[in-house]
Amino acid sequence: MIKVEQAIEIIEANSKKMPTKLISVRKALGYVLAEKIISPINMPPFRQSVMDGYAFTHSIRHQYDIVGISQAGDYSNIKLKSTEAIRIFTGAFVPDDADTVVMQEDVMANKDSILIAAMPEKLSNVRPKGEQIAKDDIVFEANTLLTPAAIGFLASLGITEVEVYKKPKVAILVTGNELIQPGKKLKKGKIFESNSIMLEAALQTIGIQKAKVYRVKDNLKATKKALKGILKKYDIVLISGGISVGDYDFVKEALLQNEVKELFYKINQKPGKPMFFGSKNDTLIFALPGNPASSLTNFYIYVLPAIKNRIGFSEIHKTKVVRKLNSEIKNDTGKTLFLKAKYDETNVTVLNGQSSAMLNTFAVANSLLIVPENIKEYKKGQLVTLLPI
């Protein structure tokens, strides 16, 4: 049995980066860059007007003749005398001879000329070429997550494809003779199988749309055979159930017989203690507890960061949140507790129904409150640490 922190370290140390691929920027949301991106252009590519107004060369003059017009999208590099100005619009090209734009609200204009009522400072309202980024400058370092803003920025530089880390192929292997598929009739002694659909949904939150679900009966031969095929084809294997010490828990034995390297088994935590983590080649194997709430807890604490690590995230753990505790917590287990909790802007409430079987509590929780194994008690009003989920 190892500590939570050790389990996190071991998983991190064994999570290799996925191979990379070229992807259309348009489809790249949620992927992570595998390359440094260099700007192919200056942005803006030319001196741009920031306002609707008039472009001219700054001087002591207040009156200028209007000799042309520059709309957004135009390129008319008109020659301007020191007595001349052009009508200009937001985003439009500023002629080389002009250095300043006066906003239209600050002039009196007729068809042919303007009188500037409030003279702007020299260079006002002109966005310099390359202000946002210069050609050949670094746009993004490798391992940048592609958010809507990052995707927009790449597009604004004319970049249409980038090299990213592939998403891992994930298999979910469900064990348990007691399980019946939802939609079928529930027989006596059986329960509905819900872990695969829950884990599929959890994987979707990190952009893995098509996890493949396998099911196997609780016996060593079937489990071993199923795993043999799965271990060859997938980058991450999640196994649901069959990993505690009951006489009918064959998963660990089936993994070892398939030459999976055991990296740890059992973590000093509640819920979620009976978990096995191993690897074979670059494939990571997480044998998660069968109880739904334990399974989902360990998905958030261990599996999600491992996936983020493999797909190139530079920050694989969510930023923790500190809140004031609404009640007191006792911990006489000597284990690290992960309690389903709900926090608002100032406080956190530990929810009723912390049993490892209870998913309903999880469904209304927005965080896991972490009580370290060496903490015997948190008092009401104390600041505690949460992992948002």
Add this chain to the structure above:
Amino acid sequence: MIKVEQAIEIIEANSKKMPTKLISVRKALGYVLAEKIISPINMPPFRQSVMDGYAFTHSIRHQYDIVGISQAGDYSNIKLKSTEAIRIFTGAFVPDDADTVVMQEDVMANKDSILIAAMPEKLSNVRPKGEQIAKDDIVFEANTLLTPAAIGFLASLGITEVEVYKKPKVAILVTGNELIQPGKKLKKGKIFESNSIMLEAALQTIGIQKAKVYRVKDNLKATKKALKGILKKYDIVLISGGISVGDYDFVKEALLQNEVKELFYKINQKPGKPMFFGSKNDTLIFALPGNPASSLTNFYIYVLPAIKNRIGFSEIHKTKVVRKLNSEIKNDTGKTLFLKAKYDETNVTVLNGQSSAMLNTFAVANSLLIVPENIKEYKKGQLVTLLPI
């Protein structure tokens, strides 16, 4: 010109709920329930053993004969005498005659009998029928967001389909003669069009995968005609650019001529002031500023909560975050500022490059720091409010 708070209120008051549809629970991640869900079964459906061990009737006896076995998935409602126990595994059916399970670590067992070394309390390690939820109890109220845990819980009750609010159909109309599609050659005076791809990505974060992008030249006739078709077919219309007061900004006029009801125009904020919001029938129209960072700011502040409202979220605004400011902020604009910022567990840093054109800052930000219009100054070390993005 209206205040930020007024704009938020007006949008909320005009955002009607979408129609509903039946959806497979397996595909329901991110949807919101349009109905109250009642449990069709008791969960667990029978008394379950919480441990691997032995089930018996609690008494002063310490020795019991083993007369059977109950594995997970079995249903053997064996008759037990007061001197008898059965071998039982986690999740298995507990016979009606037994009331207590002793964990296997607490007994000395041979093939035929056990001696209980540490007697558990009566009813120990037996999960009562319906402990998690009873038949006909409420599973979820309407307007519950379907998270991985909620989906798992529904599946565990055998529920395969639920009624949810439909996602809105969204059109993005891009205006601007200065725009060239990424991948094409950049001509003088032009810039690459990036707002549509950015907004598409932003919509994907709320589960709207297929926004339709339209493009139109900067003239009233073309804009009016394009809008006529779009307004009939979509639930939400985002328009990019053409909404400030320049002579070539035709969007507002084209909207009004299409009988769009103006609900507000211009907000007292920076960036993002020139925004139009209107409605026609149940369709909401957001004409966003053309500058990318302004556009994305207003997407997060106004469009995203409106979408959440339409698809049934009970909480449409993200929980705000309070952090200690790393620098000082001056606000002599009289406007509400939305500053791209990055926060960690304790502090927040305002990022360099707040210009409304600058998406690169947005790409590394994880929040918008809100400086209300009536605040002239925030001092270093002061607590400030952030909207996580």
